Amino acid sequence: MKSLDRTYETLTLEEATPGVVVLTLNRPDRYNAMTNQMFVELERAALDLDQEDDLRAVVLTGAGMAFCGGYDLADADGLADLGAIQMLNQQERAARSLVSVRSIRVPVIAAVNGPAAGGGLALALQADIRLGSPEAKFNAAFVKIGLTAGDLGTSWLLTRLVGPAVTSDICFTGRMVYAEEAARIGLVNSVSEPGKLMEDALELAGQMVANSPGGVQLSKKALQANMEIGSYAAALELENRGQALLTRSTDMPEALAAFKEKRKPVFKGE
Structure with missing residues (x-):
């Protein structure tokens, strides 16, 4: 696949099995937190993958101990100083990158290997299916930092996934949803045994590859x-x-x- 030849600063792409590409967020020292560079690269990678005739499934995961810690707060200090149009451009850049992941024409499986907070939760929601490790945990952290959970598709996708009442609980409190609860409410399809998350994700992808x-x-x-x-x-x-x-x-x-x-x-x- 030609798209695998491109190099990125914040991502890695690898064809794990024929037709199945693993897209890994690769800022483990920052819990794979999102930056503008990551937004740009994520959109580029998704658009490139979508053009691959041989692509059959994508597994999305994070390097190290986290899936994605949300927007990197080290880059957030200047947001309040942006003008209205500048902030809209910033928001649209982020939203466009996540939409590009959801829009990949083949199934996207999120292998959530650790915390998925704020924008990380929003990214996991773009996937068609979510599998979690025992360490997976989720929170809509927006209200904790003075923002709204109506961000990056969370209010729309999470409500349709777990229902309006559960979504309200999660979004208004900003509390953590751990792996066992996530499976019970349908936020993840299943929780893998320790150390088996990627094996399970690739096995699931293989079942999809076997079909038309x-x-x-x-x-x-x-x-x-x-x-x-x-x-x-x-x-x-x-x-x-x-x-x-x-x-x-x-x-x-x-x-x-x-x-x-x-x-x-x-x-x-x-």
Whole structure:
């Protein structure tokens, strides 16, 4: 993959298995806290990965002991001095980078290996699936520093994931949600055994890779788009178009032939 040739200061990219790229936030000495440099690089990496024909899944994680500690407060001192338009540009830069991760056409699995605070929580929410280590913990730290939890998609995504009442509790108190509770309320899909987080994430990605690339990608499109649609009829219309499109691909006939011949299908995503 050509996108793996690019070097970054705050990230690393590695193809762990064919079609599966691990994107690692790489500022372990700062708990992988976000900077403007990271926002720019994260957007660039996501856009590049999205252009890779052979990409099938992305695993997003953090180096060291943390997933992401949120915005680096060492860079926050000057925010209050920015003009209104400058601050809007700053906010849009950050939001654009996270949206680019959510918009990658293949599944994104967040392997949350430690604290995910503030913007780190928001980043984890961009993933389609979240797996946690026993050390994973989450908080909407915004109110702790005089900001709103309506930041970087958190108010929209978290509410749809765990419900409005639980979201209100988490966001108004700024309290920590530890791994066991995160699994119970659906913030993470599961908590891995100690030391097995990446193994579990790559195993899950492998299960996705085994399926039709087009089927998985259009499933993601339908799931995301229908979160924004308030009509059952509109959702059905979107689903109908996706199914009609996929019956024109080579993967569906291959799947049927493989079933009849009692063999594994060989999908091409064409």
